[in-house]
Amino acid sequence: MDVLLEILKYTIPAFIVFLTVWVMLRTWSQNEDKRRKKEFNMHITDDILPVRLQAYERSILLLERISPDSMIMRISRSDYTARQLQKELLSSITSEYEHNLAQQTYMSNEAWEKVKAAKNQVINLINGTTSELKPDATGPTLGKLILERLTELKNPPSQVAIDFLKEEVKLLFL
Helix, strand or coil, X not given: CHHHHHHHHHHHHHHHHHHHHHHHHHHHHHHHHHHHHHHHHHHHHXXXXXXXXXXXXXXXXXXXXXXXXXXXXXXXXXXXXHHHHHHHHHHHHHHHHHHCHHHHHHCCHHHHHHHHHHHHHHHHHXXXXXXXXXXXXXXXXXXXXXXXXXXXXXXXXXXXXXXXXXXXXXXXXX
């Protein structure tokens, strides 16, 4: 019995010291893991944020470049027929869109859907306006009619998407 009491006299304090050290090391390890994760996330944010901002910038540039008023001023020529101008406008939209497809990687799904919707609405505007004209209509006539249809819209498609993207960028800094 004395031997058991003697063993307990040494093992119980040793066990208490062991548990104390174990709890302290475990707590320190957890805090260190949290600190490393936070540091890593801050580093990732520092690297990703500029890329995300660039994606939003490029998407806004895409929307500006495919807005009908911008395209007509850039593409229209006086010797084009309405069908030639339509073809050039649609080709420009497709080219711009395909060139910027990768930007969706860094944007929210909703933001990219707004960009796609704006593109599709502009295409529908061009095709719908072209279908209203006679086959022998000139390019400038088509351009003028597209611009008239665009001014009739309460919210131009490109501008709706641009406004949405700007609001989403603001949320990145809150």
